[in-house]
Amino acid sequence: MASFFLFIFFVTIIWFLVSRRSDKKNKGKTATKTWCILAISIISFIIVGNSSSEKDDSKYGSATTVNFASSSNKPDLPVAKEKLDSSTSSSTKVSSAQSSSSSTSSVQKASQQYDFSKVEYGMTMDQVINAVGKQPTNRDNYALFYDDDDFDFTNDKLIGSSVQSVQNKIDAKIRSEQESAKKEQEDQDQLKSQAKYFGTRSVEYVQNHPAAYSSVQIENGMRYVYIVKKNSYLVRIDTNDGYTNVYSYDGNSQNQLGNALYVGKTILNQPAKKYYYYYGK
Numbered sequence: 001m002a003s004f005f006l007f008i009f010f011v012t013i014i015w016f017l018v019s020r021r022s023d024k025k026n027k028g029k030t031a032t033k034t035w036c037i038l039a040i041s042i043i044s045f046i047i048v049g050n051s052s053s054e055k056d057d058s059k060y061g062s063a064t065t066v067n068f069a070s071s072s073n074k075p076d077l078p079v080a081k082e083k084l085d086s087s088t089s090s091s092t093k094v095s096s097a098q099s100s101s102s103s104t105s106s107v108q109k110a111s112q113q114y115d116f117s118k119v120e121y122g123m124t125m126d127q128v129i130n131a132v133g134k135q136p137t138n139r140d141n142y143a144l145f146y147d148d149d150d151f152d153f154t155n156d157k158l159i160g161s162s163v164q165s166v167q168n169k170i171d172a173k174i175r176s177e178q179e180s181a182k183k184e185q186e187d188q189d190q191l192k193s194q195a196k197y198f199g200t201r202s203v204e205y206v207q208n209h210p211a212a213y214s215s216v217q218i219e220n221g222m223r224y225v226y227i228v229k230k231n232s233y234l235v236r237i238d239t240n241d242g243y244t245n246v247y248s249y250d251g252n253s254q255n256q257l258g259n260a261l262y263v264g265k266t267i268l269n270q271p272a273k274k275y276y277y278y279y280g281k
Contacts, residue, residue, distance in 0.1 A: 006048045012041035024152040024160040025142060114146050119166050121173040123158045191228065195246040195261035198226055198234050202267040206236075225249075238266045 019034040118131035125144060128151055129135060138145040143152050152160040161167050198213075206213045206224055213224045213236075221239040228234060233249040235257055244266045248258035 006044070009041055009044035009048060012037055012044060016041055020162075021143065021150070021152070025154065114149070116146075116149075116161075116163050116166050119151070119158070119161070119163075119169075121158055121170040124156045125153060128158060191232075191234075191248060192261050194226075194228060195234055195248070198224075198236055199244050199246040199262035199264055200267065202270040203238065204268065204270045234261070242266050 016034060016037045019037060020030050023031045023034055114132055114134060116132060119128055120131070123131065125139070128144060132146065134146075136144040136146055142154070143150050145151075148162075150162050151158055151166070158170070160170060203222075207215060213226050215222060215224045217223075218237070221237060224236040224238070226234040226236070231251045233251060235247045235249045237245050237247070239245070242265060244262075244264055245260060246262040247260055250258060
């Protein structure tokens with residue numbers, strides 16, 4: 001029975017490692033199914049450990065019986081048994097304490113062996129190695145391994161890790177980039193809306209509001225500038241052939257215009273307002 005569960009343990013632990021790497025590569029995080037595989041592996045390991053413990057107890061019990069049966073001094077039998085039980089119990093406690101101490105010491109040494117505090121999202125493999133300060137125990141084209149810890153890469157860019165502190169920083173960085181991209185897109189959409197409004201104002205309207213729109217004559221027409229905010233402007237150019245173009249401008253010293261945000265036919269005069277009168281019967 002123990003051999004069966006030991007076989008299950010090895011199969012599931014290998015399955016977990018393969019599935020986990022696949023999840024990190026495809027989704028950026030470990031899937032629920034993969035954690036279930038690990039749970040099955042742990043349960044199998046516990047069953048194997050319990051089976052081994054029962055075999056050890058059975059072995060020690062039979063040895064004690066043989067020693068008692070071979071003893072020629074029958075009146076001392078209870079005392080001998082009590083001493084043996086006491087000795088076995090003490091030996092078991094010492095062995096258990098030593099095993100626990102050894103396991104704890106091993107975990108502490110493993111956790112203190114590598115310093116992952118300098119590892120950041122987006123690093124290349126070489127940058128991660130330099131940040132850790134030690135060569136990995138294993139590696140392939142998509143991952144670095146430091147004993148039981150791994151770092152996963154896509155296009156030589158760090159995207160995930162089994163080290164929780166590193167994964168937390170990766171998640172925070174990704175959220176920050178997503179929020180920045182969303183804010184940038186919102187600002188761009190708003191700027192395009194303002195550019196359209198600016199481009200569809202008539203020449204008459206723009207020139208009647210010099211406080212909002214500064215103007216200057218250029219070689220092939222007129223140029224108007226509207227200040228959106230600090231270091232952000234809209235530049236409108238009305239060419240002599242009757243077209244209006246609106247560009248973004250960041251105030252650079254080379255006076256280089258940015259993206260074209262609007263283009264259309266120039267509107268010369270503000271449309272006359274129409275008034276409607278209704279007469280009742």
